[in-house]
Amino acid sequence: MRYKIALLLLPLVVSSCKLDYTPENAITYTNAFASESELNTTTSSIHFYMNNCMDAVSVLTQAGLRADETQSADELREWNPQTILQSGADWTGVYDMIFEANLLLDNIHRTQGLTEDRYNYHTGQAHFALGLGYFLLSRGYGEAVVTANSKDIRIYPLSSMLEVVNKGIEHAERAYSILPTYDKLRSVSGGTLSSKQYASKGNAAALLAHLYAWKGSIIDLYGISGETSQTAYQKSVEYSTKIIGGEAGAYSLVSTPEDLCKLLSNPEANNPEEIFSLAYDKSRSNTAVTHNDVASAFAMWPVDKTKTLGDIATASFRLLKSTILTLYPDASDKRRQAFFYKFNEAHVVDGKDYAIPYKFREAVFMNDASAPSGLSFVSINANYVYWRLADIYLLRAECYAKLGNEGLAKADLNKIRERAGATAYPRTGESDLKLAIFREREREFLMENDSRYYDILRNGYYRTELLGKFQQLSASDVAGGALSLPIPQSAWQDRDGKIVNHRILQRKYWNPYM
Numbered sequence: 001m002r003y004k005i006a007l008l009l010l011p012l013v014v015s016s017c018k019l020d021y022t023p024e025n026a027i028t029y030t031n032a033f034a035s036e037s038e039l040n041t042t043t044s045s046i047h048f049y050m051n052n053c054m055d056a057v058s059v060l061t062q063a064g065l066r067a068d069e070t071q072s073a074d075e076l077r078e079w080n081p082q083t084i085l086q087s088g089a090d091w092t093g094v095y096d097m098i099f100e101a102n103l104l105l106d107n108i109h110r111t112q113g114l115t116e117d118r119y120n121y122h123t124g125q126a127h128f129a130l131g132l133g134y135f136l137l138s139r140g141y142g143e144a145v146v147t148a149n150s151k152d153i154r155i156y157p158l159s160s161m162l163e164v165v166n167k168g169i170e171h172a173e174r175a176y177s178i179l180p181t182y183d184k185l186r187s188v189s190g191g192t193l194s195s196k197q198y199a200s201k202g203n204a205a206a207l208l209a210h211l212y213a214w215k216g217s218i219i220d221l222y223g224i225s226g227e228t229s230q231t232a233y234q235k236s237v238e239y240s241t242k243i244i245g246g247e248a249g250a251y252s253l254v255s256t257p258e259d260l261c262k263l264l265s266n267p268e269a270n271n272p273e274e275i276f277s278l279a280y281d282k283s284r285s286n287t288a289v290t291h292n293d294v295a296s297a298f299a300m301w302p303v304d305k306t307k308t309l310g311d312i313a314t315a316s317f318r319l320l321k322s323t324i325l326t327l328y329p330d331a332s333d334k335r336r337q338a339f340f341y342k343f344n345e346a347h348v349v350d351g352k353d354y355a356i357p358y359k360f361r362e363a364v365f366m367n368d369a370s371a372p373s374g375l376s377f378v379s380i381n382a383n384y385v386y387w388r389l390a391d392i393y394l395l396r397a398e399c400y401a402k403l404g405n406e407g408l409a410k411a412d413l414n415k416i417r418e419r420a421g422a423t424a425y426p427r428t429g430e431s432d433l434k435l436a437i438f439r440e441r442e443r444e445f446l447m448e449n450d451s452r453y454y455d456i457l458r459n460g461y462y463r464t465e466l467l468g469k470f471q472q473l474s475a476s477d478v479a480g481g482a483l484s485l486p487i488p489q490s491a492w493q494d495r496d497g498k499i500v501n502h503r504i505l506q507r508k509y510w511n512p513y514m
Contacts, residue, residue: 032107033107033108033110033111034110034111034112035111035112035113036111036113036114036118036122036188037188038111039104039108039111039114039122040122040188042100042103042104042107043104043122043125043126045100046097046100046101046104046125046126046129047125047197047198049093049096049097049100049129050097050129050132050197050278051197051278051279051291052093052291053093053094053097053132053133053136054136054278054291054293054384054450055093056089056090056091056092056093056094056136056137056140057089057136057139057140057450057485058089058293059076059084059087059089059485060139060140060450060453060454060485061293061294061450061453062076062077062297063076063077063079063453063466063467063470064450064452064453064454064455064456064466065294065297065317065452065453066319066323066327066442066446066452067317067318067319068318068319068320068323069313069317069318069320070316070317070318071313071314071315071316071317072316073316073317077466077467077468078467078468078469079466079467079468079469079470079482080468080469081469081510081513082513084485084486084510085486085510085513085514089140089485089486089488090488090490091137091140091141091144091488091491092488092490094133094136094137095133095145095147097129097132097133098129098130098133098134098147099147099150100126100129101125101126101127101129101130101133102126102130102147102149102150103150104122104123104125104126105123105126105127105149105150106149106150106151108122108123117180117186120178120179120180121179121185121186123174123178124175124178124179124199124204125198125199127171127172127174127175127178127199128171128172128175128179128199128203128204128207129199130167130168130171131168131169131170131171131172131173131175131204131207131208131211132168132172132207133168134146134164134165134167134168134171135165135168135172135207135210135211135214137164137168138161138164138165138168138214138218139214139454139457140484140485141484141485141487142161142164142481142483142484142507143158143159143160143161143164143481143484143487143507144158144159144164145157145158145159145491145504146159146163146164146167155501155502155503156501156503156504157503157504158487158503158504158505161218161222161224162215162218162219162224162226162227165211165214165215165218166215168207168211169208169211169212169215172204172207172208172211173208175199175204175207176201176204176205176208176239176248179199179200179201179204180200180201181200181201181202181248181249181250182196182198182200182201182202182203182249183249183250184200185198185200194270195277195279195383196274196275196276196277197276197277197278197279197383200249201248201249202243202248202249202251202275202276203275203276203387204248205239205240205242205243205248206239206243206275206276206387206391206392207276208235208236208239209236209239209240209243209392209395209396210236210387210395211236212232212233212235212236212239213232213233213236213395213398213399213458214454214458215227215229215232216229216230216231216232216233216236216399216402217229217457217458217459217460219232220460221457221460221478222478222479229402230402230403233399233402233403234399234403236395236396236399237396237399237400237403240392240393240395240396240399241396243275243389243392244389244392244393244396249275250272251272251273251274251275251389252272252273252389253272253273253389253390253393253415253419254271254272254273254419255419256334256338256419257334257335257337257338257339257419257420258334258337258338260273260338261338261339261358261359261360261361262361264359264360264382264385264448265360265361265362265381265382266362266381266382267279267280267282267381267382267383271385271388272389273388273389273390274383274385274388275387275388275389275391275392276385276386276387277383277384277385277386277387278291278292278383278384278386279291279383280292280379280381280382280383280384282364282378282379282381286366286378287366287378288378288379289378289379290379290380290381290382290383290384291383291384292360292380292382292383292384292385292448292449294447294448294449294450295359295360295380295382295384295447295448296316296379296380297315297316297317298315298316298317298318298319298357298447299315299357299360299363299377299380300312300314300315300318300356300357301356302341302356302358303357303358303360303361303362303363303380304363304377305363305365305373305375306365306371306372306373306375306376306377307377309347309349309356310349312347312349312354312356313349313350318354319354319355319357319447320352320353320354320355321343321346321347321353321354321355322353323355324336324340324343324355327439327442327443327446328422328443329427330421330422330423330427332421332422332423333420333421333422333443334420334421335420335422335443335444338358338359339357339358339359339446339447340355340356340357340358341356341357341358342356343355357447359446359447359448360380360381360382360447362380362381362382363377363378363379363380363381364377364378364379364380364381365377365378366378384449385448385449386449390416390419390444391441391444391445391451393412393413393415393416394412394413394416394437394440394441394444396412397409397410397411397412397413397437397440398434398437398438398441398458398459400412401433401434401437402434406433409433409437410425410433413425413433413436413437413440416440416444417440420443420444434459435459438455438456438459438461441455442455453466457483462483469482477509479508480507480508480509480510481507481508481509481510482509482510484507486506486507486510487504487505487506487507487510491504492504492505
């Protein structure tokens with residue numbers, strides 16, 4: 001596990017609101033926190049690592065995506081153990097963020113002249129990052145290392161799933177208690193911070209809503225004793241309600257799916273539905289790409305204007321029109337027309353009628369004299385909007401259903417259906433409320449984020465909604481870590497293969513394949 005990276009690739013503009021930072025140089029910590037501008041170097045490094053931390057769970061993202069065809073991910077999606085082990089999934093980036101956050105908390109007392117508001121801003125960013133880090137680890141790896149601080153170099157064991165998620169909750173609750181709503185966040189120079197990557201009361205509440213929903217689900221899925229899932233689901237409802245009710249900030253649903261797509265396609269836009277996102281700064285370099293790997297995986301013509309319809313088979317992930325007609329059964333559902341390009345027209349290639357993604361509509365190109373079009377595709381032009389208000393409505397609906405509050409669950413579910421122009425629950429033939437909420441999350445976040453894998457696990461649908469070996473997993477396999485990523489070998493051995501941490505062992509399910 002890496003504890004510190006010493007890189008100085010580009011100057012760090014401390015007063016900037018940009019988030020694609022290069023991490024701080026190796027310097028003497030005692031002298032690195034004297035002023036707020038120096039302290040902000042570490043805060044900026046936290047956000048640099050946060051901006052890249054989703055790479056640690058990209059394998060699970062791909063395993064869970066709704067898709068009919070892939071370019072090269074079939075073995076991964078079949079959950080072939082050798083493919084998963086060879087994927088190189090690693091949690092180092094998450095622990096880099098955790099280290100930087102602990103580094104700030106361990107040293108902020110050295111900073112002179114901080115007001116209470118500025119102290120809370122910087123420590124709030126650190127606590128949010130720690131909460132997010134342990135959230136990602138708990139969902140992606142199950143068991144993980146919980147570090148005490150940035151100072152003590154020791155041999156850590158793995159902590160249990162519940163210990164990891166509880167540590168995330170501890171830090172996220174601290175962030176929620178000290179941070180203001182997003183509109184009151186200010187930079188070192190006093191300017192407004194418009195990016196919703198910066199931690200605020202709103203995205204801390206969203207993190208807590210998801211942490212508690214995840215906690216309840218793992219208690220149910222793994223039969224963990226000592227705490228009750230119902231208490232966790234109720235806490236998730238409480239934090240979701242703080243967001244929906246405006247206590248954690250002014251968020252609102254966009255009027256239509258069409259308007260939503262336009263906002264998702266403009267990283268500079270003020271999206272009232274957006275709660276937490278990873279910023280995309282295309283000015284950082286001419287090769288900078290969005291951190292939304294999901295949107296990128298579905299990118300194709302006509303958004304990529306260097307391609308034609310005939311190139312659709314080169315897209316990493318693809319959907320057939322028949323799948324979309326089944327997933328969105330109401331002809332009145334506006335998401336059909338908004339999320340897909342000219343949905344009512346046929347887009348046939350090699351005898352297959354494809355649905356053409358159009359949720360993210362703008363792209364970044366660079367001049368390329370060697371290309372037929374004179375351009376090369378660089379990236380979808382979009383922030384990675386990780387949580388938005390529709391997510392919170394549907395998460396609350398899920399938790400209400402698990403608590404037996406079906407009336408409230410239906411109301412939240414139908415709030416999202418109403419915006420889409422879809423039939424209210426129960427549609428003809430619908431009788432399973434929990435499944436209906438799961439399907440609505442599929443519809444709403446299709447091609448947008450990594451939520452589907454975790455939605456499947458929270459609801460226990462892995463045998464029916466995932467592929468290949470997932471469908472044959474035994475209770476013993478699940479208990480042994482089959483639904484989580486294998487513990488990275490870097491956690492217990494160095495680059496030469498020497499064991500450096502004898503207290504960490506591979507999860508039981510993965511060990512025979514090592």
